[in-house]
Amino acid sequence: MSFKAVVLGAAGGIGQPLSLLLKANPLVKELALYDIVNTPGVAADLSHISTPAKVVGYLPPDDGLKKALAGADIVVIPAGVPRKPGVTYDDLFKINAGIVRDLATGIATAAPKAAVLVISNPVNSTVPIVVEVFKKHGVFDPKKIFGVTTLDVVRAQTFIAEVLGDLSLSSSINVPVVGGHSGVTIVPLFSQSSHPLPSGYATSDLEALTKRVQFGGDEVVKAKDGAGSATLSMAYAGAEFAEKVLRALKGEKGIVAPTFVHLTSDKSGGETVKKEIGKEIDYFSAPVELGPQGVAKILSLGKLTDSEKALIDAAVPELVINIEKGVSFIAPSKL
Numbered sequence: 006m007s008f009k010a011v012v013l014g015a016a017g018g019i020g021q022p023l024s025l026l027l028k029a030n031p032l033v034k035e036l037a038l039y040d041i042v043n044t045p046g047v048a049a050d051l052s053h054i055s056t057p058a059k060v061v062g063y064l065p066p067d068d069g070l071k072k073a074l075a076g077a078d079i080v081v082i083p084a085g086v087p088r089k090p091g092v093t094y095d096d097l098f099k100i101n102a103g104i105v106r107d108l109a110t111g112i113a114t115a116a117p118k119a120a121v122l123v124i125s126n127p128v129n130s131t132v133p134i135v136v137e138v139f140k141k142h143g144v145f146d147p148k149k150i151f152g153v154t155t156l157d158v159v160r161a162q163t164f165i166a167e168v169l170g171d172l173s174l175s176s177s178i179n180v181p182v183v184g185g186h187s188g189v190t191i192v193p194l195f196s197q198s199s200h201p202l203p204s205g206y207a208t209s210d211l212e213a214l215t216k217r218v219q220f221g222g223d224e225v226v227k228a229k230d231g232a233g234s235a236t237l238s239m240a241y242a243g244a245e246f247a248e249k250v251l252r253a254l255k256g257e258k259g260i261v262a263p264t265f266v267h268l269t270s271d272k273s274g275g276e277t278v279k280k281e282i283g284k285e286i287d288y289f290s291a292p293v294e295l296g297p298q299g300v301a302k303i304l305s306l307g308k309l310t311d312s313e314k315a316l317i318d319a320a321v322p323e324l325v326i327n328i329e330k331g332v333s334f335i336a337p338s339k340l
């Protein structure tokens with residue numbers, strides 16, 4: 006069983022290496038690349054790679070978006086402007102909200118049953134935008150829409166391995182990172198790491214490590230010095246999450262990954278997570294068990310330390326504002 010994957014924003018800094026990794030994935034039989042520029046070239050280049058996926062590039066004329074999306078099983082969205090020094094996640098909303106709305110409209114009409122993986126920032130707001138567009142079109146399925154927060158997990162794995170002095174451990178470290186995807190809304194749960202931090206690890210070091218995960222994006226933005234934000238590590242993380250979704254769609258069991266999802270009130274587990282958070286909130290990045298329909302179950306946040314509870318309490322007010330901003334962009338409040 007193999008799948009059609011679509012990348013929207015495929016010619017960009019993330020889009021190109023992400024498309025490369027998807028082309029190399031044997032679960033992908035067809036790869037459609039859509040962007041407002043350059044996809045014919047990117048597709049021609051990738052199409053010479055000796056892996057099974059058939060690659061086609063599309064541009065906006067002649068219904069390019071609709072054609073790219075036809076028959077999609079999974080759609081990954083890295084379209085939109087990235088940060089540079091002095092630009093906040095929220096600043097990106099002004100441009101990216103409209104881009105994501107228009108792409109979501111295309112998906113809602115051409116591929117409403119596809120799994121949608123949103124990378125475009127600010128994720129805390131763009132995911133609610135996709136959901137509201139899908140609701141407007143009467144095709145919203147909470148199991149199918151994911152905010153990609155995998156880069157936060159990848160960073161936490163790497164930074165723990167650095168502390169442990171063995172980078173070869175990093176990809177086998179299982180550490181949940183929950184909340185959202187921007188600054189203080191990112192909450193690494195180091196106490197649940199499969200590879201614990203050294204005993205006696207100082208509280209001040211733990212706080213610094215937490216901040217490094219929360220503001221890992223800033224580290225890259227600063228180093229790139231105006232040339233954009235994380236692209237290669239994001240492509241790696243996006244491809245890793247996409248692979249998990251595809252393996253689960255194929256029927257593999259027991260695949261779990263943190264992702265920013267709608268905390269639906271049905272039996273999916275969303276209510277449990279809401280209770281654990283202790284505040285009214287409609288979206289959260291929580292560990293999710295993936296399945297043939299997308300989300301199989303939203304899992305508990307697990308046992309939290311007092312400092313992790315405090316981090317979640319600090320994340321929620323900003324998350325609520327970010328979520329509301331996305332929702333009201335599509336469905337303005339009637340009040």
Ligand SMILES: NC(=O)c1ccc[n+]([C@@H]2O[C@H](COP(=O)([O-])OP(=O)(O)OC[C@H]3O[C@@H](n4cnc5c(N)ncnc54)[C@H](O)[C@@H]3O)[C@@H](O)[C@H]2O)c1
Binds near residue numbers: 013015153154
């Ligand atoms: N979720 C995460 O963890 C994470 C990590 C890194 C970056 N990001 C975000 O991903 C986004 C992309 O970053 P990048 O570095 O690849 O930027 P980029 O500017 O290099 O690429 C963006 C691409 O989107 C395309 N695009 C713009 N409008 C479009 C539209 N309407 N339809 C299709 N394509 C369109 C552009 O032509 C460009 O090729 C940014 O919003 C960035 O903040 C998210």
Ligand SMILES: O=C(O)C[C@H](O)C(=O)O
Binds near residue numbers: 088223226
């Ligand atoms: O920080 C950014 O602007 C990009 C991305 O969200 C990241 O975490 O690297």
